[in-house]
Amino acid sequence: DTGVSQDPRHKITKRGQNVTFRCDPISEHNRLYWYRQTLGQGPEFLTYFQNEAQLEKSRLLSDRFSAERPKGSFSTLEIQRTEQGDSAMYLCASSYPPGLAGGPYEQYFGPGTRLTVT
Amino acid sequence: SQQGEEDPQALSIQEGENATMNCSYKTSINNLQWYRQNSGRGLVHLILIRSNEREKHSGRLRVTLDTSKKSSSLLITASRAADTASYFCATDATNSGYALNFGKGTSLLVTP
Numbered sequence: 001d002t003g004v005s006q007d008p009r010h011k012i013t014k015r016g017q018n019v020t021f022r023c024d025p026i027s028e029h030n031r032l033y034w035y036r037q038t039l040g041q042g043p044e045f046l047t048y049f050q051n052e053a054q055l056e057k058s059r060l061l062s063d064r065f066s067a068e069r070p071k072g073s074f075s076t077l078e079i080q081r082t083e084q085g086d087s088a089m090y091l092c093a094s095s096y097p098p099g100l101a102g103g104p105y106e107q108y109f110g111p112g113t114r115l116t117v118t
Numbered sequence: 119s120q121q122g123e124e125d126p127q128a129l130s131i132q133e134g135e136n137a138t139m140n141c142s143y144k145t146s147i148n149n150l151q152w153y154r155q156n157s158g159r160g161l162v163h164l165i166l167i168r169s170n171e172r173e174k175h176s177g178r179l180r181v182t183l184d185t186s187k188k189s190s191s192l193l194i195t196a197s198r199a200a201d202t203a204s205y206f207c208a209t210d211a212t213n214s215g216y217a218l219n220f221g222k223g224t225s226l227l228v229t230p
Contacts, residue, residue: 031216033217033218035218035220040222041222041223042122042206042208042220042221042222042223043161043206043218043220044220045217045218045219048217056217058217091160091161093161093218095216098148098210098216104148104149104166104168104210104216105166106151106163106166107151107163107218108163109153109160109161109162109163110160111159111160112160
């Protein structure tokens with residue numbers, strides 16, 4: 001397994017456009033997390049899935065943001081009507097469920113998608 | 119919100135020296151993790167310490183956890199230029215699905 005992958009790695013878009021990012025987690029991980037990281041800050045939690053169920057959304061996830069994980073494998077994060085404040089690195093991570101014997105487990109992060117809104 | 123706060127914000131040392139970074143947090147945790155992020159690269163997990171553990175080692179890394187003071191430290195011994203990176207502590211909220219709360223990080227520069 002090659003780890004968590006994200007696509008695209010970079011996205012430049014104009015304000016008001018919609019963008020969609022994809023995350024492919026490590027195949028045996030059923031937990032998938034999305035984070036956002038701005039310059040000089042640590043990542044901030046956005047939302048997470050266990051299999052295909054979205055179990056929690058941060059208050060940072062405004063109505064313009066939507067995430068899906070339709071078959072419990074890859075996930076997409078869509079931002080509608082992008083704003084300049086959405087410019088950030090969007091990180092995806094996956095892990096085993098924390099309740100699994102031997103847990104809790106570390107999260108493995110992908111390389112991120114850097115979004116620039118002009 | 120950022121629960122962890124790392125100290126110092128920036129640290130510059132020479133190869134061979136030890137580097138110590140501290141992290142403080144605010145609420146009860148299940149475990150605390152340290153991650154490294156190189157410029158332009160993703161976050162790499164370094165070590166996880168459970169709330170009932172006080173110290174943990176991994177290679178040149180030593181992590182301590184004091185839950186009474188809500189603080190942790192990361193010691194990197196015999197540092198190398200390749201250790202140059204930002205280091206983040208991350209805690210998982212007991213009521214938040216183990217989503218991680220990161221601090222702002224410590225930027226470590228190791229010069230040859």
